[in-house]
Amino acid sequence: MIPRTIIEPFRIKTVEPIHWSTREQREEFLQAAYYNLFLLPAEDVLIDLLTDSGINAMSTHQWAAVMMGDESYTGSSSFDRFRDSVQEIFGYKHVIPTHQGRAAERILFGTMCKRGDIIPSNSHYDTTRANIEFFGAEAMDLPIVEGTQLNAQHPFNGNMDVPLLEKIIERVGPRRIPLVMLTITNCPVGGQPVSMENVRQVNAVCRRHNIPLYFDACRFAENAWFIKTREPGYEQKTPREIALELFRLGDGCTMSAKKDGLSNIGGFLSTNDDRLAQQEKDLLILTEGYSTYGDLAARDLEAIAIGIHEAIDEEYLRYRISSVDYLCRHLAEAGLPVQQPAGGHAVYLDARAFLPHIPPPQYPGAALACEIYLEGGVRTSEIGTLMFSSAAKVDLVRFAIPRRVYTQSHFDYVVEVLAEVWKKRESIRGLRLTHEDVFMRHFTAHLEPIADAASPS
Numbered sequence: 001m002i003p004r005t006i007i008e009p010f011r012i013k014t015v016e017p018i019h020w021s022t023r024e025q026r027e028e029f030l031q032a033a034y035y036n037l038f039l040l041p042a043e044d045v046l047i048d049l050l051t052d053s054g055i056n057a058m059s060t061h062q063w064a065a066v067m068m069g070d071e072s073y074t075g076s077s078s079f080d081r082f083r084d085s086v087q088e089i090f091g092y093k094h095v096i097p098t099h100q101g102r103a104a105e106r107i108l109f110g111t112m113c114k115r116g117d118i119i120p121s122n123s124h125y126d127t128t129r130a131n132i133e134f135f136g137a138e139a140m141d142l143p144i145v146e147g148t149q150l151n152a153q154h155p156f157n158g159n160m161d162v163p164l165l166e167k168i169i170e171r172v173g174p175r176r177i178p179l180v181m182l183t184i185t186n187c188p189v190g191g192q193p194v195s196m197e198n199v200r201q202v203n204a205v206c207r208r209h210n211i212p213l214y215f216d217a218c219r220f221a222e223n224a225w226f227i228k229t230r231e232p233g234y235e236q237k238t239p240r241e242i243a244l245e246l247f248r249l250g251d252g253c254t255m256s257a258k259k260d261g262l263s264n265i266g267g268f269l270s271t272n273d274d275r276l277a278q279q280e281k282d283l284l285i286l287t288e289g290y291s292t293y294g295d296l297a298a299r300d301l302e303a304i305a306i307g308i309h310e311a312i313d314e315e316y317l318r319y320r321i322s323s324v325d326y327l328c329r330h331l332a333e334a335g336l337p338v339q340q341p342a343g344g345h346a347v348y349l350d351a352r353a354f355l356p357h358i359p360p361p362q363y364p365g366a367a368l369a370c371e372i373y374l375e376g377g378v379r380t381s382e383i384g385t386l387m388f389s390s391a392a393k394v395d396l397v398r399f400a401i402p403r404r405v406y407t408q409s410h411f412d413y414v415v416e417v418l419a420e421v422w423k424k425r426e427s428i429r430g431l432r433l434t435h436e437d438v439f440m441r442h443f444t445a446h447l448e449p450i451a452d453a454a455s456p457s
């Protein structure tokens with residue numbers, strides 16, 4: 001039988017208009033935003049692929065549940081539904097709601113880390129690293145070597161280097177390692193997945209040294225789908241069964257519900273450790289709120305309770321991963337240098353290969369992202385020299401795909417825009433930094449185009 005088109009597993013009931021503009025208008029918008037796409041008003045963007053975080057489309061079930069929010073200060077039935085729903089999928093004893101992922105991280109590391117500690121991970125996300133460093137500990141990335149290469153043909157590029165983990169533990173001793181983390185999927189290496197076998201091996205090392213294992217579970221459902229479709233022995237299991245098996249290999253997790261919670265805000269921290277859970281709740285009440293709401297409205301808890309179940313649904317995941325792959329494949333077929341295979345939530349263009357005439361100090365990723373916006377009103381983000389300064393090993397443009405927001409024709413449009421940008425790539429100029437702030441400069445930096453050598457300055 002000829003395989004049928006994989007369709008969006010929903011029909012559309014409410015629509016949000018998007019905003020058209022001309023290239024001339026976009027030139028003005030971009031100049032006013034100092035050539036930094038973070039500073040553009042969102043209504044000047046046609047297709048927004050800046051992030052996949054918090055801009056998910058909620059379902060009718062989620063919106064209906066929002067109306068059921070029990071906003072009582074304590075004893076809210078919304079918390080009971082939230083906790084039960086999280087426990088069904090993640091399986092951990094304690095569920096502590098937080099306003100988003102980074103709040104869960106701050107509380108986890110605030111209770112578990114001290115100065116001089118080391119927290120190994122397959123790769124830490126920026127906020128995770130920042131929270132670890134805030135407590136004086138070291139955030140250590142141990143990706144497998146394929147995870148550091150752009151086009152490594154490995155089915156689980158997000159894995160941790162387990163022999164290296166063993167060596168680190170032997171070198172510094174387990175007492176300096178209060179926990180090991182696994183980020184699933186591995187967001188800093190392109191949303192690439194982690195295999196069940198890798199989790200099993202990390203678990204075995206942690207058990208041997210009596211070190212707890214925690215997951216950064218933001219994209220747990222996408223990771224489960226990759227295990228189902230790529231790892232021998234998991235073909236017949238449901239993503240939900242796979243997720244539960246994986247979480248059983250750990251001691252707890254942090255979660256941003258803005259990703260695979262299919263919600264617009266929220267997160268949680270989970271653990272099996274009673275003593276730790278009490279300390280975490282003590283910290284929660286200082287800055288977030290009571291342990292049954294953690295800085296969220298009850299209606300947010302209701303949306304997440306439904307969202308995590310919709311995110312682990314097989315038909316949803318088939319569509320989700322196929323649509324990211326669709327964009328990646330079509331860009332590759334048009335001859336563009338994209339990272340392959342695609343990860344779970346985004347497609348990455350190699351800006352150094354796209355614009356070899358722009359050296360990294362002239363921000364090829366940011367320059368390419370600006371040209372993509374000018375050409376078609378598509379907003380992406382730079383991951384490279386603007387974000388990481390001279391420490392950047394690559395300059396990428398990320399097309400992050402919000403969940404259930406755009407359809408196949410939006411992706412076709414993005415491919416058409418990119419084909420035009422590819423044709424004129426030699427005329428694209430680099431950028432110069434004119435203002436930077438101390439922390440996370442890419443959010444607020446001001447830039448300007450570098451004048452052509454041929455044009456008068």
Ligand SMILES: Cc1ncc(COP(=O)(O)O)c(C=O)c1O
Nearest residue numbers: 053100101102125127187218256
């Ligand atoms: C892997 C990963 N961990 C943690 C976070 C932080 O979550 P939040 O933005 O909800 O604070 C993010 C956000 O993008 C992420 O991608």
